[in-house]
Amino acid sequence: MAKPKKAPRPNAETPKGFRDYFGAEVTERAEMLGRIAGVYHRYGFDALESSAVETVEALGKFLPDVDRPNEGVFAWQEDDEGGKGDWLALRYDLTAPLARVYAQHRNELPTPYRRYAMGPVWRNEKPGPGRYRQFYQCDADTVGTASMAADAEICAMLADTLEEVGIPRGDYIVRVNNRKVLNGVLEAMGLGDDEARSAAVMRTIDKFDKVGEEGVHQLLTTGRKDASGAFIEGVGLTEDRAELVLAFLNSKTIVEKELRDGPPQPDERIPGGMGVKLNDLQDRSHSAGQAWNWAVMDHLMRLVGQTDIGMQGLKELGEIADLLAAQGYGPDRIVIDPSVVRGLGYYTGPVFEAELTFEILDEKGRKRQFGSVAGGGRYDDLVKRFTGQSVPATGISIGVDRLLAALREKGRIGGHVEGPxxxxxxxxxxxxxxxxxxxxxxxxxxxxxxxxxxxxxxxxxxxxxxxxxxxxxxxxxxxxxxxxxxxxxxxxxxxxxxxxxxxxxxxxxxxxxxxxxxxxxxxxxxxxxxxxxxxx
Amino acid sequence: MAKPKKAPRPNAETPKGFRDYFGAEVTERAEMLGRIAGVYHRYGFDALESSAVETVEALGKFLPDVDRPNEGVFAWQEDDEGGKGDWLALRYDLTAPLARVYAQHRNELPTPYRRYAMGPVWRNEKPGPGRYRQFYQCDADTVGTASMAADAEICAMLADTLEEVGIPRGDYIVRVNNRKVLNGVLEAMGLGDDEARSAAVMRTIDKFDKVGEEGVHQLLTTGRKDASGAFIEGVGLTEDRAELVLAFLNSKTIVEKELRDGPPQPDERIPGGMGVKLNDLQDRSHSAGQAWNWAVMDHLMRLVGQTDIGMQGLKELGEIADLLAAQGYGPDRIVIDPSVVRGLGYYTGPVFEAELTFEILDEKGRKRQFGSVAGGGRYDDLVKRFTGQSVPATGISIGVDRLLAALREKGRIGGHVEGPxxxxxxxxxxxxxxxxxxxxxxxxxxxxxxxxxxxxxxxxxxxxxxxxxxxxxxxxxxxxxxxxxxxxxxxxxxxxxxxxxxxxxxxxxxxxxxxxxxxxxxxxxxxxxxxxxxxx
The missing domain is CATH 3.40.50.800 (Anticodon-binding domain)
Incomplete structure (x- = not known):
C-alpha cells in the first residue's frame, strides 16, 4: 500500500465564537441547573429534553431561502441515498422545539402541559466579546391554558427560583407588562388600524433601554442623529401622541411622583389621557401591598381609554396581581411595570422580565444595575404553525450564564473547586x-x-x-x-x-x-x- | 406591503434518527450523571465541557474529502464574509475534543490532567431500532502519564462508579486486556513484520463477539460462508497459527479448565506455545485473590514467548493487577481477560471493558447476559496530531443510555416521576x-x-x-x-x-x-x- 500523503498539523482551536468550560465553570452551572429544576419540579413542571437537531422547516422562523439557507442558525442538508435530503439545523432556542414537541405528542401529553427544559442552544451570529455562539438556556412553559393563573404562577416560580439559587429578596424584581395595554394605548390615540405605524412605534419602543427617553421621543416624532452622526428618520407622530407613548413607558416614574405629590391636577394630566376612574377593577379586596400595582393600573387606565383591547390587558394585569397577592408575592418581588419593553413585539399578552437590582461596576468603573437575567411572556400562536389550531402558552427563559455571572459578582459562588x-x-x-x-x-x-x-x-x-x-x-x-x-x-x-x-x-x-x-x-x-x- | 405567500404547514417531527426524552427519562439520566460525577470528582478528576461544535480539521478522523465532506459526522461550511469559511462539525465522541482541548490549553492545565466530561455526541449514521444519531457519553481520561497506576485507577473508578449508580457487586465485571500481548502473540508466530496480515488478524478478532470461535477459526484460515451464503475469504493462516490466536482469545476458558483439571500435559500444550515459566513476574507477593490473574498470565506467557512487546504487555497487566490488589479490587470485580477484543485495533496498551453479567431476556425470549456498558483503554498518539509530541493518555467511556436501560431492567430505577x-x-x-x-x-x-x-x-x-x-x-x-x-x-x-x-x-x-x-x-x-x- 502506498503511504498516504502527510497532512499538515491541524490547529488546536475551538471554532470562532465557541469556548470550553473548565472545572468550577461546569460544576457550578450543573449545581445551579439542579436547583432550578428542583423549584420547577415542585411547581409541577415536567422535564423535557428535545433533540439538539431540528428540521429547518420545524424551526420555522428561519425557513431556508435560496441565498442564505442558514441565516441565524447552523444548518446543513441531509445526504440521503440517491440525492439531497431535508435541511437540518441546531436549535436556536428551547421554545421553537417545544412547539414542535407539543404538536407532535399532544395526544399523549397532559393538558395543560407544564414543562421545563435546560440545555445549550446555538446561534450562527457574529461573535463578540463575551458573546458566544453556543450558550445555555433554562426554560419553563405552560402550554394549553389561557388562564392568567398560569402567567401568575410563572412569575411566582421565577421569584422563588432566583431566591433558591442565591439571589436574596430585595436584590431582584420581576416586572410584568402586557402587550394588550400598549395596543390599547395605540388604539386610543387612533393608530389602531395603522399597522405599519403601529409596528414602527413597537420597534422604536424596543430601543428604550438603548437610546433612553429623549431618544425615543425624537424617534417617535421627527427623527434623530445617532452616535455616528447618521440621521434616523422618525415615525412622524404628533407631540401629543408621542407624549402618550412616553407616558406609557414612564408609568413607573409618573406613578412614583403621583404617590409622593398627590394625584395630578386636571391641567397636569397627560394630553389625550381619558382620566377614567377604575371601576370594576377597584372593588376587589386587596392588601396594602397592592397599592402600588393599583396606582400603576389607574394611571394606565387613563392612557388606554375605553378601548376593549386596553381594558382586557388591564384586566389581565389585575388578575395576575390579585393571584400573586393571594400567594403572598407583593410588589417588592413582582410588580406591574410598563417599562418592560423587550419582546413586546413577539408576545401576545403578559410579558415578564426579571432584573437584578444590585449595583456592579461596569468596564469603565461606573456603577450600574446588573440588569436582566430572565424574560418571557404569553405567545398564543406558536403551535398553530403545525396544527392550524391556536394553542395558548406562556413561559419564561432564564439566561443561565448571566445568572451565574451575577452569583459570582455577589460572591455567592466561588469559581473554585476543592482540590484533591x-x-x-x-x-x-x-x-x-x-x-x-x-x-x-x-x-x-x-x-x-x-x-x-x-x-x-x-x-x-x-x-x-x-x-x-x-x-x-x-x-x-x-x-x-x-x-x-x-x-x-x-x-x-x-x-x-x-x-x-x-x-x-x-x-x-x-x-x-x-x-x-x-x-x-x-x-x-x-x-x-x-x-x-x-x-x- | 404585499402579503407573503402562505407556506404549507411544517411537519411536527424530529429529524430521522433523533428523539425527545420526557420526564423520568431526563431526570433519571441527570441523577445518574450526577452520581458518576461524584465518583469521578472523588478520584481527583476535574470537569470539562468542550463546545459541541469543532472544526472538521480538529476532529481529524473525518477530514473532508471532496465527495462526502460529512461522512460519519454532521458537518457544514462556515459562511464567512466574502466567501466560504472553515468546515465545522458536531463532535462524534468526547475523546477527539479532549485531544484538541489538551493541545490548546496544555500550558495552563496540570500534568497529568485528569478530566471527566459528559454530554451528547452526534453520529451521522443510518439510524436503526434503538440506535439514535444523538446520544450521551460520559468519559474520564488521564492525559500526560504513562504510568500503569493511571490505568489501574481508571479500572477501580469504573468499578466504584457501577456500584454507585446501583449495579451490585457480582452483577458486573471489569475485564482488562492489553494490545501489546496480542502483538506479542503475532510476533511469536512470525507475523511481526507482516503488517497487512497482522491487520487482517486484528480485524478478524474484532468479529469474535459476532461470529464466535468457529467463525473466527474459519476466517483466520480458509474462509467462511456468512448467513446470506456469501463467501468471506480467509486470512490464510496455518492451522497451528490460527490455534494460537484462538488460544489467546479463549484464555479464560483454557485457564478455567487448567485450574480445574491441573496443568496441561506436554502433549496437550498449545502447538507452538513456548511453555516458558513465569520468572520475574512471579516472585512478587500477591494475595490469594490474585491466583486467577497470575494463572491467566502464565498461560499468556506461553503464547507470547520471549518477544519484547509481549513481555511488556504482560508486565503492564501484572502491574495493573498488583495495584488493584493493593487497593482491594480482586478478580471478582476486575479481571485480566484476553477475550476483550473491542477496540484492540485502536488502543496502544491496556484495554478495558465493563460488562453486566446478570441475565435478561432478549427480543426472542432467550436468556442472555446484558453485556457491555463501558469501554476504554490507553491511546498514546491522539494529541500528537496537533503538537507533534506523543502524549500518553488512558481513559474510559460509559454508555449512559445502556447503563440506564440496565438499571431499569433490574428495577433499580422506576421510570416514574412522582406526580404533583x-x-x-x-x-x-x-x-x-x-x-x-x-x-x-x-x-x-x-x-x-x-x-x-x-x-x-x-x-x-x-x-x-x-x-x-x-x-x-x-x-x-x-x-x-x-x-x-x-x-x-x-x-x-x-x-x-x-x-x-x-x-x-x-x-x-x-x-x-x-x-x-x-x-x-x-x-x-x-x-x-x-x-x-x-x-x-
Missing amino acids: VVVTVMDKGRMADYQAMVAELRNAGIRAEVYLGNPKNFGNQLKYADRRGSPVAVIEGGDEKAKGVVQIKDLVLGAKLAEGATLEEWKERPSQFEVPRGDLVAKVREILSAQQGGRH | VVVTVMDKGRMADYQAMVAELRNAGIRAEVYLGNPKNFGNQLKYADRRGSPVAVIEGGDEKAKGVVQIKDLVLGAKLAEGATLEEWKERPSQFEVPRGDLVAKVREILSAQQGGRH
Whole structure:
C-alpha cells in the first residue's frame, strides 16, 4: 500500500465564537441547573429534553431561502441515498422545539402541559466579546391554558427560583407588562388600524433601554442623529401622541411622583389621557401591598381609554396581581411595570422580565444595575404553525450564564473547586502502597489521588499539588515506611505561614504532622475540617 | 406591503434518527450523571465541557474529502464574509475534543490532567431500532502519564462508579486486556513484520463477539460462508497459527479448565506455545485473590514467548493487577481477560471493558447476559496530531443510555416521576384561594399545582390528575369554603380500593378526608408518607 500523503498539523482551536468550560465553570452551572429544576419540579413542571437537531422547516422562523439557507442558525442538508435530503439545523432556542414537541405528542401529553427544559442552544451570529455562539438556556412553559393563573404562577416560580439559587429578596424584581395595554394605548390615540405605524412605534419602543427617553421621543416624532452622526428618520407622530407613548413607558416614574405629590391636577394630566376612574377593577379586596400595582393600573387606565383591547390587558394585569397577592408575592418581588419593553413585539399578552437590582461596576468603573437575567411572556400562536389550531402558552427563559455571572459578582459562588489530597510518590516501586492510601481516603469520601507524573523531582509534585489547589499532601518515604508513619502537610496553612508568619506562630501551629500510618484518614479529615472552619 | 405567500404547514417531527426524552427519562439520566460525577470528582478528576461544535480539521478522523465532506459526522461550511469559511462539525465522541482541548490549553492545565466530561455526541449514521444519531457519553481520561497506576485507577473508578449508580457487586465485571500481548502473540508466530496480515488478524478478532470461535477459526484460515451464503475469504493462516490466536482469545476458558483439571500435559500444550515459566513476574507477593490473574498470565506467557512487546504487555497487566490488589479490587470485580477484543485495533496498551453479567431476556425470549456498558483503554498518539509530541493518555467511556436501560431492567430505577398534588378548581372566581393552597404546599416542599385547564367538567380534572400520576387531589367547593374545610382525596389508595376492595376495607380506610382548611398541609403530608411507606 502506498503511504498516504502527510497532512499538515491541524490547529488546536475551538471554532470562532465557541469556548470550553473548565472545572468550577461546569460544576457550578450543573449545581445551579439542579436547583432550578428542583423549584420547577415542585411547581409541577415536567422535564423535557428535545433533540439538539431540528428540521429547518420545524424551526420555522428561519425557513431556508435560496441565498442564505442558514441565516441565524447552523444548518446543513441531509445526504440521503440517491440525492439531497431535508435541511437540518441546531436549535436556536428551547421554545421553537417545544412547539414542535407539543404538536407532535399532544395526544399523549397532559393538558395543560407544564414543562421545563435546560440545555445549550446555538446561534450562527457574529461573535463578540463575551458573546458566544453556543450558550445555555433554562426554560419553563405552560402550554394549553389561557388562564392568567398560569402567567401568575410563572412569575411566582421565577421569584422563588432566583431566591433558591442565591439571589436574596430585595436584590431582584420581576416586572410584568402586557402587550394588550400598549395596543390599547395605540388604539386610543387612533393608530389602531395603522399597522405599519403601529409596528414602527413597537420597534422604536424596543430601543428604550438603548437610546433612553429623549431618544425615543425624537424617534417617535421627527427623527434623530445617532452616535455616528447618521440621521434616523422618525415615525412622524404628533407631540401629543408621542407624549402618550412616553407616558406609557414612564408609568413607573409618573406613578412614583403621583404617590409622593398627590394625584395630578386636571391641567397636569397627560394630553389625550381619558382620566377614567377604575371601576370594576377597584372593588376587589386587596392588601396594602397592592397599592402600588393599583396606582400603576389607574394611571394606565387613563392612557388606554375605553378601548376593549386596553381594558382586557388591564384586566389581565389585575388578575395576575390579585393571584400573586393571594400567594403572598407583593410588589417588592413582582410588580406591574410598563417599562418592560423587550419582546413586546413577539408576545401576545403578559410579558415578564426579571432584573437584578444590585449595583456592579461596569468596564469603565461606573456603577450600574446588573440588569436582566430572565424574560418571557404569553405567545398564543406558536403551535398553530403545525396544527392550524391556536394553542395558548406562556413561559419564561432564564439566561443561565448571566445568572451565574451575577452569583459570582455577589460572591455567592466561588469559581473554585476543592482540590484533591495528593499522595506523593517517594519510591516509584511502592506505587501500590500509595494507591492503597488513596483508596482509604476515597472510601472515607475524601477527594484524593496519587501523583501520577514523573516522581523524580519532588518539587514538581508539590508544584502540581499547588496548581490543583490541594488542601493536603501526604508523604511516605523509606524512613517513614520503616517507622510505620506518614507525613501529612497542611498546604493551606503552609501557604499562610509562608506568607508572613512569625517564628512563634510557626512553632505554635505546625503545618506538617507525623502520624502513625493507621491514623492517616483521621488526621487528614481533622485538617480538612479545620481548614473549612477557618474559611467560613 | 404585499402579503407573503402562505407556506404549507411544517411537519411536527424530529429529524430521522433523533428523539425527545420526557420526564423520568431526563431526570433519571441527570441523577445518574450526577452520581458518576461524584465518583469521578472523588478520584481527583476535574470537569470539562468542550463546545459541541469543532472544526472538521480538529476532529481529524473525518477530514473532508471532496465527495462526502460529512461522512460519519454532521458537518457544514462556515459562511464567512466574502466567501466560504472553515468546515465545522458536531463532535462524534468526547475523546477527539479532549485531544484538541489538551493541545490548546496544555500550558495552563496540570500534568497529568485528569478530566471527566459528559454530554451528547452526534453520529451521522443510518439510524436503526434503538440506535439514535444523538446520544450521551460520559468519559474520564488521564492525559500526560504513562504510568500503569493511571490505568489501574481508571479500572477501580469504573468499578466504584457501577456500584454507585446501583449495579451490585457480582452483577458486573471489569475485564482488562492489553494490545501489546496480542502483538506479542503475532510476533511469536512470525507475523511481526507482516503488517497487512497482522491487520487482517486484528480485524478478524474484532468479529469474535459476532461470529464466535468457529467463525473466527474459519476466517483466520480458509474462509467462511456468512448467513446470506456469501463467501468471506480467509486470512490464510496455518492451522497451528490460527490455534494460537484462538488460544489467546479463549484464555479464560483454557485457564478455567487448567485450574480445574491441573496443568496441561506436554502433549496437550498449545502447538507452538513456548511453555516458558513465569520468572520475574512471579516472585512478587500477591494475595490469594490474585491466583486467577497470575494463572491467566502464565498461560499468556506461553503464547507470547520471549518477544519484547509481549513481555511488556504482560508486565503492564501484572502491574495493573498488583495495584488493584493493593487497593482491594480482586478478580471478582476486575479481571485480566484476553477475550476483550473491542477496540484492540485502536488502543496502544491496556484495554478495558465493563460488562453486566446478570441475565435478561432478549427480543426472542432467550436468556442472555446484558453485556457491555463501558469501554476504554490507553491511546498514546491522539494529541500528537496537533503538537507533534506523543502524549500518553488512558481513559474510559460509559454508555449512559445502556447503563440506564440496565438499571431499569433490574428495577433499580422506576421510570416514574412522582406526580404533583392537584388542587382542583370548583369555582373559577376563587382561583386566588386555590393558588394560596398550592403556595402553602410548595413552601412545605410538596410538589403541587392548581388545575389550569377548563374547570367546567370536574371529571376532566380528575382525569388530568390521573394522567399526571398525582398522589392526592384537593377539593374546596362552596360548601367546604363556608364550613372552613377542604376535601383531600388519596388517589393511590382510591385506585387500589376501586380495583377490588370489600365494603369493610372501604369503610375502614377511607380514601377521602374532610379536614379543617388550616390542616391542609399536615394532612397531605400524612397521606404522602403513608403512600411512601406502602410502596417500599
